[in-house]
Amino acid sequence: MKTADLAGLPEGVPEALHAEGIEELYPPQAEAVEAGVTEGESVVASIPTASGKTMIAELAMLSSVQRGGKALYIVPLRALASEKKTEFERWEEYGVDVGVSTGNYDSDGEWLASRDVIVATSEKVDSLIRNGAPWVDDLTCVVSDEVHLVNDSHRGPTLEVTLAKLRRINPGLQVVALSATVGNADEVAEWLDASLVQSEWRPIDLKMGVHYGNAINFDDGDQREVPVGTGQKQSEALVADTLDEGGSTLVFVNSRRNAEGAAKRLAGVTSKALTDGERNDLRQLAADIRDVSDTETSEDLATVVAKGAAFHHAGLAAEHRSLVEDAFRDRLIKCVSATPTLAAGVNTPSRRVIVRDWRRYDGEFGGMKPLDALEVHQMCGRAGRPGLDPYGEAVLLAKDSETMDELFERYVDADPEPVLSKLAAEPALRTHLLATVASGFANSREGLLEFLENTLYASQTQESGRLEHVTDSVLDYLEVNGFVDREDGSITATDIGHTVSRLYLDPMSAAEIIDGLRDAEEVTPLGCYHLVCRTPDMYQLYLKSGDREEFTELFYERETELLGVAPSEFDDVAFEDWLAALKTATMLEDWATEVDEDRIAERFGVGPGDIRGKVDTAEWLLGAAEQLAGTLDLGVNVAVREAKKRVQYGVREELLDLAGVRNVGRKRARRLFEAGVESRADLREADKSVVLTALRGRRRTAESILENVGRRDPDMEEVREAELEAATFSTANDEDGQSSLGDFG
């Protein structure tokens, strides 16, 4: 099917596609069109990565908009939201406006209502529905990217319930679900009343194989000699081999430490294959990486990057990650070793993909658990760059022939697993049942069960007994904790229940917070941090050996500050959890007392990305805590608010005023304070040379700060060089100490 023959799109779009070099639709795309995606028909497309899923979504959304409708594109990751937005923005010249809404980036609410296409994460969509966003019932088309995530036990239920709600609100809604190849796409299609487009077709060939001994054995029977030298690892030989052909390699491993270790070794391989020009560019890139943060992680990354390799995991700051991703895409970095962050994230194709570790530690499982075929296939799908590589290669590693056979059976020749709804679990239903009641989708037990009939879970299970059972125990929980009222079979959300639903809190988190703040005598920042760290919405730091003693001691030292009732030291599980929360809280306290980023990283064994992540979550939960305290009139708002501001800015109490000024972060605020400028009022009155000195002689920065604080004459021109001699002297190393942890897109 030719793009020129496409009907129902905004004027100019087929021509624009043609101009992009797209004359002919890929077979799965053509199939989707035949199934009616451009005519408002629902479609589930279960096809490999990079086989043109986005185009199917675009055809659906553009045609829907052309008919006067409004489309929503649901993504699983915030990073993907901005990527998709940029991609869709090329349609703006044909009259299609695009907006984004995620937790940390929001097109203005009103303005969003006027957009034709909105990109948002599933949680944000859920939240928007809970808060009654007015434009939700104008939607005519919803695209759900990576629907196979309904299989995820944590985030899957949200996607599932959100799709069910959207369809309930809007009966004629066109649903386009894009999925990786999964074992039961037909069930998903049936659930969504959609036609199924299923295909193994890829624009570039993918060869999968296992490296064992001195060769890769491919699924098609081919072999490729890749001898492993003595003292050499398989991955090193494979990276060198790809390099010989001018290709880059992506190596998936199972832990951060392994990612860093592998990058170090592989840097020895890549560094031999660099041109002088590349060496120069890499040196610059390494410098940029060091500028992001002065932690050990950052330094280690810069070191390997200078040699043409890199590691990638969630301990990196977001800016680190995008620097690495971009340089890898530009083929400057030759090899990246990564944890699964890179498999699910933004598009980073590579000539060859190596899945080095196929088992990963899983506490619940009690050991190393083999990865799902679905996950391994997702990683392998990153192999082969359309238009650049003749084909992609995905290679698993085996040390012996038994392992090789197992890998073939388990992954190469295996069909991916079916996706299974994880909805019938208490934590998921706790949140979603409350939200369903609070936003008026149901007002009785029967109504809830009827609503749940629209979920994947219901369509997958034979006996409804389990869902009913969990629903009952969750309803009891919600009632006992005062989130819902039940009377004569009718269920209504209480005030606090509504608040919890709107705040997007797990009701259990809310209960913990309320319980901790109620009857609290003295509320300190550490107490607040510990409270929110105990919550199921906060992912705690891992308690290492030795930490147990350290934090037990700290616990007794500061016992009085902690809110709520501490578990007994003899209740191992609960006490351990309490200490893990204390460890996390201590990290937040360090941050809020201006401890340097690298010291925190060292003390807690975390990366800059972890610090930012925890700080972010704490900020959100403390904001929620503040509102809960307000709703319940607990009289601790001020203390909670201060604790929140302290983590938000990462400063001690005395800097709160200054740090609120735009362009003034924790470091600059501290320097100004030490120079005697202690408040915004001081800043408006202060001697300019003092301000300039405190800011290490940066005139532009000083001017903009004075402007931001509302000073009438922010001009720095009158300040003479002579007055700054001391400052200039002390700034020989012209490094701006401003923390760059916060990297918001």
Added chain:
DNA sequence: ATACATCGAATCTAGACAGCATGTC
């Protein structure tokens, strides 16, 4: 006495969404 190799035991383990109101370089 000191530096260093060796071997076995101990250690440790992926990821990342959300409120609200504004603004890090």
Added chain:
DNA sequence: CTAGATTCGATGTAT
């Protein structure tokens, strides 16, 4: 019920 890379540390060995 399940692992494996890496670090730690005790012991041994060459200088």
